[in-house]
Amino acid sequence: MGNSDNLTSMKTKLSVRVKAPNGVGVLVLPEGSTITRIFRSEKSGNYLCEIPHESRPAQPYRVRVTSAFRAPTVATMERWSNDGVARSVLGKLVEPDGHDEHGSPSWLLALGLI
Numbered sequence: 001m002g003n004s005d006n007l008t009s010m011k012t013k014l015s016v017r018v019k020a021p022n023g024v025g026v027l028v029l030p031e032g033s034t035i036t037r038i039f040r041s042e043k044s045g046n047y048l049c050e051i052p053h054e055s056r057p058a059q060p061y062r063v064r065v066t067s068a069f070r071a072p073t074v075a076t077m078e079r080w081s082n083d084g085v086a087r088s089v090l091g092k093l094v095e096p097d098g099h100d101e102h103g104s105p106s107w108l109l110a111l112g113l114i
Contacts, residue, residue, distance in 0.1 A: 010035045010090060010102070012051065012068040021055040029053060029061065035068065036060060038089060038104050047089070047110045065089050065110045072107050081108070 016029040029051055037050040037060075049068045050060040069089055072080075080086040085093055089110050092100035096108050108114045 012049070013070055014068055016051065016061070016063050016067050018061045018063065027053070027055060033068075038065060038102070040105070045112075047105050065105075071111060077108060077111075077113070 011032045011034060012029065013031065015031045016033065017026050018029060019025075020027045033051050033053070035049045035051055038047060039050075040047050047065040048062045049065055050062055051068070052060040072087065077086070081096055084096070086096040086098075086106040086108050088094045088098075088100040088102075088104040088106055090100055090102055090104040092102075092104065094100050094106045096106055097114050099105050099109075
């Protein structure tokens with residue numbers, strides 16, 4: 001799926017709650033955390049983001065794309081579909097079943113609608 005080399009400036013649009021490194025409690029990765037990769041999980045089929053954090057420098061947190069970004073409304077996605085275009089999770093124009101140059105899927109794919 002896409003190359004992560006150009007994602008160094010991509011930031012989350014929401015704060016993300018993850019398990020604390022010690023397994024007890026919750027750590028909140030703030031809005032604006034850097035994303036190093038977006039990919040599709042072979043196991044679950046969900047699109048995930050990798051977000052590094054100083055609490056786990058060797059192993060970035062993996063969260064669903066929908067946890068790190070605000071999904072568009074159904075009406076917006078219907079309009080895109082009618083126009084034959086969509087936006088990727090990173091906000092780029094793509095085909096409804098496509099990915100942008102960074103490997104970020106269209107929202108329709110990320111949400112499992114197509």
